[in-house]
Amino acid sequence: MRALLVVNPAATTTSARTRDVLIHALASEMKLEAVTTEYRGHAKDLGRQAAESKDIELIVALGGDGTVNEVVNGLLHQGPDPDRLPRLAVVPGGSTNVFARALGLPNEPVEATGALLDALREGRERTVGLGIAAGTPGTEDEAVPSRWFTFCAGFGFDAGVIGRVEQQRERGKRSTHALYLRQAVRQFLDEPHRRHGMITMERAGEDPVSDLVMSIVCNTSPWTYLGNRPVYASPKASFETGLDVLGLSRMSTAAVARYATQLLTSSPEQGPHGKHALSLHDLTDFTLHSKVPLPLQMDGDHLGLRTSVTFTGVRRALRVIV
Known part of the structure; x- marks a missing residue:
């Protein structure tokens, strides 16, 4: 078997x-063949090369969710064909x-490598299934390139938190759960639309x-995970179904305290719920519009501001070794 290993040298939990x-x-x-990424988007280029190759059977991503996202977008640049x-x-x-971790792999890289080798031997x-987001036709974001995501996307508040974290990391801060929590508090305090959301969701x-304040x-x-604690925004979401949506229409201090507590105590049976919480399961196509430009994130990568994003859930998009 010929395989391509894409190595992110900046991966936070592995040494040289x-x-x-x-x-x-x-x-x-x-x-x-092992290739170390040298620039933003390099993993995507390598994924595209693997997709176009006639003899590469396996591509291995060694890195975090951002590296995986780039590899997936490279593999699927001409669409899914598992x-x-x-x-x-x-x-x-x-x-x-x-x-x-959602695939059931160990979170420790050496153990995960052992599990990967066992899976290959045993077939x-x-x-x-994966999600894809694109600029909405007829809007100012129409020309924005489409992008695949593997586990989540966010429009509004949570994407703003991701943007703040990325700014801190560019200043040399380490990516820690404490950093995310601090930036979430700052995003909340600075959020101008937390009582009256700007987002509208449309589906056929x-x-x-x-x-909606956030989606x-x-x-x-x-x-996501806080350390080893899983956090369930949409407990029914699955790689075998379409996309799930959690939307919040109120982010007052009391509402944030309530929904934050629900997230921290969430389980596979129960996620956030209440008067101002919208939970939808197994969607194929929908669009999120905003009255003002809002931040967008996919798989933890901040993608700038958008006013309209169309989401599609694609079943059976990619084969994964487990």
Whole structure:
């Protein structure tokens, strides 16, 4: 088997020595080419090259969720074709690794590599659904390129938090859960539309839902992790179904305290709920519009401001080693 290993040298939980050990372990079982990413978007370029190759059967992403997202977008640049495209494997190296953990993989890179090798020997794989977001036709965002996401997207408040975290990381701060919590508090204090949301959700055959402050789009569950604690925004979300949406129409101090507590105590059976919480399951197509430009994030990557985004859930998009 010929495989391409995409290595993010800035992965937060692996050292150069650990990466060398992992590369040697993988190379002992397959014909492996390892490439270290050198710029933003390099993993996407490598994924595209693997998709266009006639002999690469497997692409392994060694890094965090951002690295995985780039590889997936490269693999799927001409659309999903799971029977033709190389399979994807993930060795988690980021701070949270939501996609890998949602697949049931160990969060420790050496253990995950062992699990990957076992899965390859035993032929274990699954075909997962993914989400894709694009600029809405007829709006100022129409020309924005489409982008795939593996586990979540966010429009509004949570994307603003991601943007603040990225600004702090550019200043040399480490990506920690404490950093995210601090930036969430600052985003809340600075949020001008927390009482009257700017977002409207539209889907075919249904009345629009307006005045949402934030919208979290989930392709799987959990939504994220706080350390080893899973957080369930949309507990029913699954790689086997369409997309789930959690929308909040009020973010007063009392509402935030209530929904934050519900998130921290969420479970596979119960996520946030209440008068100002909208929960929708297994959606295929819908659009989020905003009266003002709002931040957008996908798989934890801040993508700037948008006024309209169209989401599509695509079943059976990619084969993954598990």
